[in-house]
Amino acid sequence: MIINFDKAATTKLRKEVLEEMLPYLEDYYGNASSMYRIGQKSKGVIESSRTKIAELLNCKATEIYFTSGGTESDNWAIKGVADTFQNKGRHIITTKIEHHAVLHTMEFLESRGYEVTYLNVDGEGFVDLKELENSIRNDTILISVMYANNEIGTIEPIETISEIAKRRNILFHVDGVQALGNIKIDLEKLNVDLMSFSGHKVNGPKGIGILYVKNGTKITPLIHGGTQERGKRAGTENVAGIVGLGKAIECAVENLEEKRVQLLPLRDKLIEDLTSIKGIVLNGPILKRLPGNVNISIEGVKSQELLIFLDMKNICASSGSACTTGSIEPSHVLKAIGLNDDLAKNSLRLSLDYENTFEEVETVTNILKDAIITLRR
Structure with a gap:
């Protein structure tokens, strides 16, 4: 699945x-x-x-x-x-x-x-x-x-x-x-x-x-x-x-309010679990943020390698806008908020909608933890 x-x-x-x-x-x-x-x-x-x-x-x-x-x-x-x-x-x-x-x-x-x-x-x-x-x-x-x-x-x-x-x-x-x-x-x-x-x-x-x-x-x-x-x-x-x-x-x-009520706990759980991992920082605000958006930078892990790892586990994610997939340049958005080239390149965007569940959040978090440990080694 x-x-x-x-x-x-x-x-x-x-x-x-x-x-x-x-x-x-x-x-x-x-x-x-x-x-x-x-x-x-x-x-x-x-x-x-x-x-x-x-x-x-x-x-x-x-x-x-x-x-x-x-x-x-x-x-x-x-x-x-x-x-x-x-x-x-x-x-x-x-x-x-x-x-x-x-x-x-x-x-x-x-x-x-x-x-x-x-x-x-x-x-x-x-x-x-x-x-x-x-x-x-x-x-x-x-x-x-x-x-x-x-x-x-x-x-x-x-x-x-x-x-x-x-x-x-x-x-x-x-x-x-x-x-x-x-x-x-x-x-x-x-x-x-x-x-x-x-x-x-x-x-x-x-x-x-x-x-x-x-x-x-x-x-x-x-x-x-x-x-x-x-x-x-x-x-x-x-x-x-x-x-x-x-x-x-x-x-x-x-379904706007229903979707928001559903997504906010999922998003916040994902942010909490991922930022507890050493070397991961959240990009963007906590408040005044889209309810399904999580963007992180990961020290010591190349985002392209991480995305391949996730794809092998049947998980779809991205390192930024789909319109720039394949670009070797760091994200212009992450550079604009002050990140250095390494952190801007080593970013991961996870975005959810009404179909996603807490079980999926837990699965993705656990797989990400294993992937980060493996790739850092």
């Missing part, structure tokens, strides 16, 4: 999500842009899913745009704002611990003449708000900060950052990929301008995501072609994916 402790990378499709998707894969497969009935049925279910998602996230249906996932949504938000407001300014603010979907987009814009300020974070991964305020310039057009970090689980003060952005009349984008399903998302209360989400992080299908664009926010389309998504995002709609995403978000929101 496989024990999957890498749920931050992706999650298993819920049975009820698959059941809701199947009719739109098998029977109602019509193109939503077609005039005949099976096409119009697809169009109708897209709009009903959009309305349902908007209600769950407390925003308007006209503010929900379907994309291929979090990476596209991040790219679109940042490049779209940069293009729209390039005559107003070419300065953007982000942090040093963003997902590479944001950081590489920023690097692309820098190659096109934009200036980007990368904010520091403290030892637990929290943004320096004073540095943020001091970094704002007259030509600053966008602030982009992730809601929850995918490696160390830090939950950033998004409402406070939003207030700062609004006071200075600057658009604010949030990468909410890891937050959805773990933190209550109330878009009206958060008062952000753009937020990115991905389906496969909340037990939905891969290849589908959302960019929330607050009404009145100007943004250039990233993908051109047809008139889908009200002319903002061309391409034949992923009808089954959209249906699955709507159901997955519904399940995630309805």
Whole structure:
């Protein structure tokens, strides 16, 4: 039996999500842009899913745009704002611990003449708000900060950052990929301008995501072609994916508190047991941390060797973001919180969801103890 402790990378499709998707894969497969009935049925279910998602996230249906996932949504938000407001300014603010979907987009814009300020974070991964305020310039057009970090689980003060952005009349984008399903998302209360989400992080299908664009926010389309998504995002709609995403978000929101109550004791037990081992340190905060996230650095043990050992025991884990698997560079997130190269390279991320159990925590802890002793020898 496989024990999957890498749920931050992706999650298993819920049975009820698959059941809701199947009719739109098998029977109602019509193109939503077609005039005949099976096409119009697809169009109708897209709009009903959009309305349902908007209600769950407390925003308007006209503010929900379907994309291929979090990476596209991040790219679109940042490049779209940069293009729209390039005559107003070419300065953007982000942090040093963003997902590479944001950081590489920023690097692309820098190659096109934009200036980007990368904010520091403290030892637990929290943004320096004073540095943020001091970094704002007259030509600053966008602030982009992730809601929850995918490696160390830090939950950033998004409402406070939003207030700062609004006071200075600057658009604010949030990468909410890891937050959805773990933190209550109330878009009206958060008062952000753009937020990115991905389906496969909340037990939905891969290849589908959302960019929330607050009404009145100007943004250039990233993908051109047809008139889908009200002319903002061309391409034949992923009808089954959209249906699955709507159901997955519904399940995630309805079970949010139950999931949190289940995960916190599991996470805390895992942290307690692992940090009792000599030479293991926890990365990230204890409080204001995603309920299923544990990230540790292990002295004297190479993470790649440890991951191979765990895989042989049918345990799934990671050393950081799935998008950087195979990289020999130390984690940019762990470097940003002050770890040296060795500790940043020798890290392990364990991430849980509602399917995991105390028995699995005990099994993984015992196997990890044996693995660390063996590899240190």
